Amino acid sequence: VKQLIYVVISLVFASVSVYAAQSADNSVFYDANKEIAIKADLFEFESDEQRQRATELARQLRCPQCQNQNLIESNSPIAKDLRLRVFEMMKDGATEQEVVDFMTKRFGEFVLYDPVVSPKTSVLWFLPLIILVFAIYLAARTVVRSK
Amino acid sequence: MVGVPLPAFNLQGLYDESQFYSRDDLLDGDFMLINVWASWCAACKSEHGFLTRLQHQGIDIIGLNYRDERKPALSMLKDLGDPYQAIIYDIHGSLALDLGVIGAPETFLISPAGEIVHRFSGVLDKQIWDKQFVPLLVGVGK
Numbered sequence: 001v002k003q004l005i006y007v008v009i010s011l012v013f014a015s016v017s018v019y020a021a022q023s024a025d026n027s028v029f030y031d032a033n034k035e036i037a038i039k040a041d042l043f044e045f046e047s048d049e050q051r052q053r054a055t056e057l058a059r060q061l062r063c064p065q066c067q068n069q070n071l072i073e074s075n076s077p078i079a080k081d082l083r084l085r086v087f088e089m090m091k092d093g094a095t096e097q098e099v100v101d102f103m104t105k106r107f108g109e110f111v112l113y114d115p116v117v118s119p120k121t122s123v124l125w126f127l128p129l130i131i132l133v134f135a136i137y138l139a140a141r142t143v144v145r146s147k
Numbered sequence: 148m149v150g151v152p153l154p155a156f157n158l159q160g161l162y163d164e165s166q167f168y169s170r171d172d173l174l175d176g177d178f179m180l181i182n183v184w185a186s187w188c189a190a191c192k193s194e195h196g197f198l199t200r201l202q203h204q205g206i207d208i209i210g211l212n213y214r215d216e217r218k219p220a221l222s223m224l225k226d227l228g229d230p231y232q233a234i235i236y237d238i239h240g241s242l243a244l245d246l247g248v249i250g251a252p253e254t255f256l257i258s259p260a261g262e263i264v265h266r267f268s269g270v271l272d273k274q275i276w277d278k279q280f281v282p283l284l285v286g287v288g289k
Contacts, residue, residue, distance in 0.1 A: 036239060064249045077214060081244055106148055106247030 036077075040084040045091060054090035057099060058083050060114070064107040153181075153261050154245040161212050161220060161234035168235050174261045178284055179207040181255040182231070182271075183243060186219035188251040194270045198230040201276070210234035213243050213251050256280055 045051040058071040063079040071083045082103070089099050103111045115121045153170055160166040173179070182198060184191040198208055210231035212220050217236070237243055246255065249268070256265040264283055267275060 064247075077240065078244070078249065081240060085244070105151075106245070107249065108247075 036084055037080045040080050040087065043084065043087045043091075045087070050090060053096070054087050057090065057096050058086045060112075061086065061100070061103055062111045062113060064111055070113075148245075148247045149263055149266050151263055153255075153257055153263055154242070156235070156242045156245070158242060159236045161210070161217065161236040168233060170261065173209055173233060174257070174259075175207070176259050177207060178259060179209055179232075179257050181209045181211055181246075181257060183211045183213045183246075183248050183251045183253040183255075185213045185215040185251050186223040187215065188213075190270050191252045192223070192227065194252050194272075195227045195230065197272055197276070199228055200273075202230040207232050211242060211246075211248075212236050213248065214238065214240045256283060 045054065055072060059073075061071050061082070063069050063071055063074040063076060063082070065076050065078045066074045069079070071079050071086065074080075085102075086099055089102065094102075100112070109115045109121070115124060117125055153174070155170045157167050157169045160168055180201070182194075184194075202208060208231050210233070212234055215236075215238070220236075235242065240248070246253075246263075247266075252270060254267045254271050255263055258264045265279060267279060269275075
């Protein structure tokens with residue numbers, strides 16, 4: 001009986017997935033971005049050194065649509081577009097700072113894994129340090145008291 | 148991308164493949180909205196009714212059809228109506244990339260001089276319109 005139940009369950013599962021595959025409306029999810037993805041994957045740099053620099057830079061930029069993936073890791077269309085844009089800019093002789101400026105102007109400092117130190121980001125940079133100092137103070141006080 | 152001029156572009160229209168829109172074609176010396184939408188975007192559908200209301204109030208709205216396909220995009224407009232004065236067909240998201248769009252819907256307010264004066268990411272409704280957009284329109288009699 002058990003075996004029969006397994007067979008029935010797997011049959012139901014198989015038919016449901018076949019049905020789902022057939023009824024999926026491909027037109028909605030057609031990947032118009034394919035060309036760009038291929039272009040980015042097959043991008044020809046002038047030198048290996050340039051490729052390395054561009055890839056390294058793209059790795060340091062966060063995909064604006066994703067939670068925490070960089071432009072190289074993410075497969076989202078926007079990451080692929082931006083990856084290609086970074087490669088093109090580097091090939092055209094843009095400096096790393098110019099690429100970073102291009103990205104932050106559009107998508108904000110969210111794309112930077114290492115945000116610049118400014119009044120806006122000071123909490124981000126200095127709070128851990130303050131907490132550390134405070135923790136050392138508390139620990140020291142406890143030790144002194146217990147003596 | 149707020150406080151800078153609307154970037155230049157030259158893209159096909161959604162209705163007519165042979166028609167191309169550029170920045171200068173669309174700027175008409177009045178405030179206008181650029182609304183980023185797509186047929187695959189469910190939130191855009193819920194925003195559509197409010198856009199139609201804005202259109203009736205005389206607000207110029209340019210549609211930026213984002214990474215979409217013609218067929219489903221046109222059928223969505225057939226079902227829900229078309230609140231747009233013109234629709235740019237941005238299949239590869241190139242203008243969207245220049246605008247820093249991270250998803251749909253997004254709405255940009257463009258000044259008569261062609262400058263981006265406000266950007267809103269999410270579903271536009273009356274509350275947000277009154278709070279974030281209307282104060283920026285004051286002084287032009289709209």
